[in-house]
Amino acid sequence: MEAKQRGNQQIDLQHGESHSHSPTYQAVLRAGPRVRPLQQAHAQIVVLGKHCNLALLTKLLTLACAAGSITYTRRLFLTVSKPDSFLFNSLIKGSSKFGFPYDAVWFYNRMLLADISPSNYTFTSVIKACADLSALRLGRSIHSHVLICGYGSDSYVQAALVAFYAKSSELSVARRLFDRIPEKTIVAWNSMISGYDQNGFSREAIGLFYQMRELGVEPDSSTFVSVLSACAQLGAIGLGCRVHDYVVSNGFDVNVVLGTSLINMYCRCGNVIKARNVFDLMSERNVIAWTAMISGYGIHGYGREAMELFGQMQTRGPRPNNITFVAVLSACAHAGLIQEGRRAFADMKQEYGLVPGVEHHVCMVDMLGRAGLLNEAYQFVKELNPGELTPAVWTAMLGACKMHKKFDLGVQVAEHLLAVEPENPGHYVMLSNIYALAGKMDRVELVRNMMIRRGLKKQVGYSTVEVDQKTYLFSMGDKSHPETDEIYRYLDDLMLRCREAGYVPASESVMHEVEEEEREYALRYHSEKLAIAFGLLKTSLGMVITVVKNLRMCEDCHSAIKYISVVCNREIVVRDKLRFHHFNNGSCSCLDYW
């Protein structure tokens, strides 16, 4: 064995190739993360009989992985006779870093089979792979390997574990682990904050951020990204602006990720102008940044601006991808840009070779349906492959039927949906609304009863409004607020003034409320009306009121708010589940098209 090693070394020395400056090693480095040049370098290695040089092979394999060819990497790996821990660690890290989590796990298993002990470095990478796979069971067992091998207090491993449990929706486990870390690194904090954010617990994410600040821990750009995302979800522009100020005044570099996060926050908090400012100032803009900005215009109904930016992207920006086209098509749908939408859908397939998915189909049906082109929308649906006829597509078709009062087709579609997704309360609500519009009140009652019998409840609607950087939450008929009496009195008075100005409340028949109590409160006290009343009470003239609602707005509220904007002479902005409505002087930016 010793003799053999020495022998190899002698050969290497002969060729002068035993260290990193050898021509072969240089050839591998020059090849970089590109498959073809790597194959050539590999050929050279084989020809020179250097296929036993592990250092060389490790570099080659790492680059093959970085080149994105996991098949080539694996093929090369099988030619290595005695892989060592260094090679395994490099491979596991590379596969998990470059998006091959399955392979990372596979290499990890090979490592164990080869009886090579994993190190803390091994664990960080393989745990990340488990996180990417949301592979809870596997991750748990690797967690126990960690403890057995004595790496339970390695700070890198701990942060990776926190992120892993959070990504596997085990937030309480993640939190318990996090709490037990005596010296929390900034990455541990970030893992927990982003864990909350990614699971929709925006308030918890922000709460933990405040806790971290109180302990004097300095945030970094990754912290900001998660906090801004939480602000975006909540519509918390106050905190969002403060984070932005902090970033700028402390000289943080607004990199492409942070910039995109800011764009998203400003767009979803209602300030597209500031979002565009950030976009224009960014030194690097990738496809995600462009898509975020286009999508931002889209949700505000600024279809022209969205298409203008998309045009620029096509001529001098990064190549649009599937998600870009979701943003483009939905912008077209919200703004009624039918020609542009049809064109984009065709370009997506023909010019860019992209395959439309469910979301694109939904956008198309939605776009055509809203515009009243019901036949074309229906034709579009019928031309889809059976596998593409998802409930989401039918739901879009149903929305169009309801909007344009296509009774027969609407009932047909709704009944189909009820059969496929009997547990989705939204379908019942739609069907009952369609019956109500057709004046078939007995049917309305029937659907309502069916819903009750199946124990289904309409999703609870709530709205939030920010006053003095604090957000207040209201739900329908809510009386939990300490100033409830004042708010209700003010709202009643306000609606009276709206009626005098010509507002006609929607008839009760079009409202679908399951509980008796809800019916009583429904019209007058929908959550957005309460939130707006509170906002008007607490802010001075000239201040814009911004409300965030978790569901779509009903037509009655939409009409009422138009009147409120007149009688109070206020600009009111409402973000509903899908888009923004800017109410001013009695009209809405969506032009009643939403």
Added chain:
DNA sequence: CTAGGGTTAG
């Protein structure tokens, strides 16, 4: 002989 980890955007 060879590097070095975990967190972050649409």
